[in-house]
Amino acid sequence: MSKRTAPEQKPAEDIPVVGRRQPCPCGSGKRYKACHGASGGAAKVKVTRPFEGLAAECELVALREFVPSATARLPLASGSEEIQLATVLPMAAAALVRTDGVAFIGLQVQTKSGDVSRDLARAVEWVRTAEPGESLAVVGPEDAPAGSVPARLQDLLDPDARLDVQVHEDFSWWMPEGVEATGEVAMSLERANSAIMPTQRLETEGVHAAYWVDATDRAHLRWVRPEPEERLISALARLSARGELALGEDSRYAGSFRAHGLLVPVWDLDREKHPDEWAEPAAALGRRLDEALASLDERSLDADERRARDGLRGRQITVR
Template structure:
């Protein structure tokens, strides 16, 4: 049977698992998504200030880490990572530090709950242990990231050019195991150069070099309908491109958010897109604030842009 998809309604973070399920089914969370059924939560990180960063780390950032802003810090520091050796869900290092992986295989339709389960496992595991897949063996009260993270905290992301951070500093000089060394070599071989574009009004925007093209991928927090209308207004005015040469390529949906993409000149350094991105952010903010009905030209632009959208799951 095909999986059902339901849009989640916003729900306050921090309530206990007996609250109504945020998918809108009318059931308690524990008896619905919390039970690990086949319903897909299309926007698993909704309600968190870090939502755009989490989507970027999950979908297209190759090598990045960030301290996890927990509501209550435990004895073990927790670092969120894009991907871990062997695509593990969680690793507890010898010193007790927890590494939690975002780019992992999931067993339910609620990525937020799967990540919270992996975190709970790591907080109780012994140093040196790793969790490959979050499955039925990870027991305990069901929670989601919204229950354990500070909802107002964004992520302090660090981008890495490779996966050398997989190997902790060892004063004894011991190197990684052959398995980890081989995994590290394979991961480094396929990494795409990626850098954040940081400017006033710009967050969760990344320059990516795919080898044949360069792109700007920008995770946006707005509801899709509102963002589509704003992009259509800019398109109708000829203001959707970052520059005359950096044309709008389309967008993809990821975990309930829209990610607009622009084709860029590969010869230009990532920092050279700071000013164009900041200028576009100002134009977009003005278009988002415009509540007038779309004109005929803007509706046609919206329909044309809708044909350039794909959905990632």
């Protein structure tokens, strides 16, 4: 499959030139020589929370970071075309159009810039003019249309639309129905299927971007939350101090990790239970968490809750 590219363009942002050792005017906190003053500097500025402002933010983070095989229709704000968002594509492609004309954008890909949202938008623009059978290996600044203002995913999607995520048991959806994979695609498909961890999205009222994952020795619930980190940690600490942070007797709070500006709390679960059995406990926990979040406006944490908060902070890691 061939790669289609557009001529390289200069960054659209008008960043004034300052001394190379002075702070960059873009606000990144870096020296100008290490940011916009460097070759390709605009592409190196890292956006910590690339999906901010989208109702689908939490699902986008989950699909990019830990859901192995899933697809969802992109809720485009305009245009009649249908583009599928995907976790992983063959050979970790950034985008492709299957031979039957179905277009896909890959989330779990290498990127050339510090803004995942902008890279995904470039992949969307590429796939709109791609032909069946074509794929885009890696997306970067050179893939943007010449002379255009670089778009972000927020510019292309309905900001209020959530994703209708379909989790798959394998990667057979890579191929059109009735078509058998061959060559590198077949090898990539075999490797991907052998490495997949059973995953199921919990679908119940009030629960979004929560996934049951079977990690062989134990099962986990990974729940991407939209709240600011400090506020969420305080609410979790309030529940912990009350002994209400678990999903039941067969679970325990394991910790959390940061991904794309959001916090993802994780619970260890009894893997003998069916994933559906955790839906109602998750909904009940969500209600307790909402109550704890609301109570933060009424009173601050007491001594026990502050100790619980310190303990929760000690179990945090950063993924991206």
